[in-house]
Amino acid sequence: MSQYVSRLAGTLAAPPRLRLPGHHRRPRRVAMLSVHTSPLHQPGTGDAGGMNVYIVELARRLAAIGVEVEIFTRATTGGLPGTVELAPGVLVRHVDAGPYEGLAKEDLPAQLCAFTHGVMRAWAGHRPGHYDLVHSHYWLSGHVGWLAAERWGVPLVHAMHTMAKVKNASLADGDTPEPAARVIGETQIVDAADRLIANTAEEAGELVRHYGAGPAKVAVVHPGVNLDRFRVADGRSAARARLGLPLDAVIPLFAGRIQPLKAPDVLLRAVALLLAEDPSLRSRMVVPIVGGPSGSGLAKPEGLQKLAARLGIADVVQFRPPVAQDRLADWFRAASVLVMPSHSESFGLVAIEAQAAGTPVVAAAVGGLPVAVRNDRTGFLVAGHDPADYARVLRRFVDDPRLTGRMGAAAAAHARCFGWDSAASATAEVYTAAMHEHRRRVRSHHG
Helix, strand or coil: CCHHHHCCCCCCCCCCCCCCCCCCCCCCEEEEEECCCCCCCCCCCCCCCHHHHHHHHHHHHHHHCCCEEEEEEECCCCCCCCEEEEECCEEEEEECCCCCCCCCHHHHHHHHHHHHHHHHHHHHCCCCCCCCEEEEEHHHHHHHHHHHHHHHCCCEEEECCCCHHHHHCCCCCCCCCCCHHHHHHHHHHHHHCCEEEECCHHHHHHHHHHHCCCHHHEEECCCCECCCCCCCCCCHHHHHHHHCCCCCCECEEEECCECHHHCHHHHHHHHHHHHHHCHHHHHHECEEEECCECHHHHHCCCHHHHHHHHHCCCCCEEEECCCCHHHHHHHHHHCCEEEECCCCCCCCHHHHHHHHCCCCEEEECCCCHHHHCCECCCEEEECCCCHHHHHHHHHHHHHCCCHHHHHHHHHHHHHCCCEHHHHHHHHHHHHHHHHHHHHHHHHHHCC
16 A cells, blocks of 8 residues: 555554556446435435545546546435536436335345446446446445446445444444444454555454454555645634624534534533533633534434523524535634544544634544544544543633634644545555455466
8 A cells, every 4th residue: 555545554454555557547437326325415414424524535536547437326306417527537427216205224134236236237238347346335235346346247345334343332322323234244344345444543453352353355545535624724713704703702612413423522521611610611612513413313403402592502503504525614714623522433624624624623632533633733532422422621721812823724734645546546455455355366367
């Protein structure tokens, strides 16, 4: 793998560095599968989140280096065009599979047959060899990718993004465990895939420990950040002015899908503790919650608003709907600190985006967040989810108004190491290795 891939592998028994001869070419065209969430959807709504951003940015950068990408996703609205050009070299294909609306992610396994039929029908309209490789995202797509790759005689590269066994080991109070069917499905995909892409060395280790993945099959490629969009730009004061926020306020921000897994309640409880300790903060603190209910959070879509009222902090909390990426960048710039108390994160793209905009991050020390955030330099990592621990860390930003600027400068420099161009190049190397090994295996099988 490239240095970009291997440098995060840490002490994991990572795949050996592959030095492929020059005649081993990259794929010309990749079928990318995203069953349950469309790259065209607004992140922060429904099931759309970091994975959407990941697929869009990766596909754009792959196309820029000569790898065409066709993204298959489930149609969720009637009358959608069959295909949409997302960018030059990137095509989104809408597949009819089940009712357009009102279908929860938990209901989607029953529609995989219909989705697979739509993928195979699109393939049948092309000449043999149209797709060189299948790259599936999340376990639902992995099952479609498994069948498609075998039928087309091409390798399967899979990215889990999240894993049932990992999520079930760190459930938030009131959250619903992932079903056994998902665990079985993920285990089957790990066995079937030619390559597995993990965001961090920790995720790679989880694939090995929990699912029996062969270490040589796992490639560590961390996601990137759109450094053109998420940048310091004209600074914090200008962003606050555009958003109508007080210039001198302490602003701890939560941005993301509102569900128990992301633990926005921890931030609200921490703020309540701060205000109880120092009531004078009430006049100079604003707590924006930017995002919409998602997943198990849909069971109580107004639960967070009711919690703010019960805690007596409704006057300082602002609930804002999900926003487009350019507007989200302004929210990051405006904040004193981004707070991510998540129970589980495969990486935490939001943390890198905020840092690229010059804002430090206070995050739970889970999943990929210790990679995304440099503790005591670009932010603070908190062990566990006790609101009192988060309150103590947030108090540091209250007591030292210059801390945001100092850490924010380091955060912006740190984020510049996470470009999507490098991620796409590293992913293309994984593709090339998978194709090389697949061809070798086919030749060996045929004698």
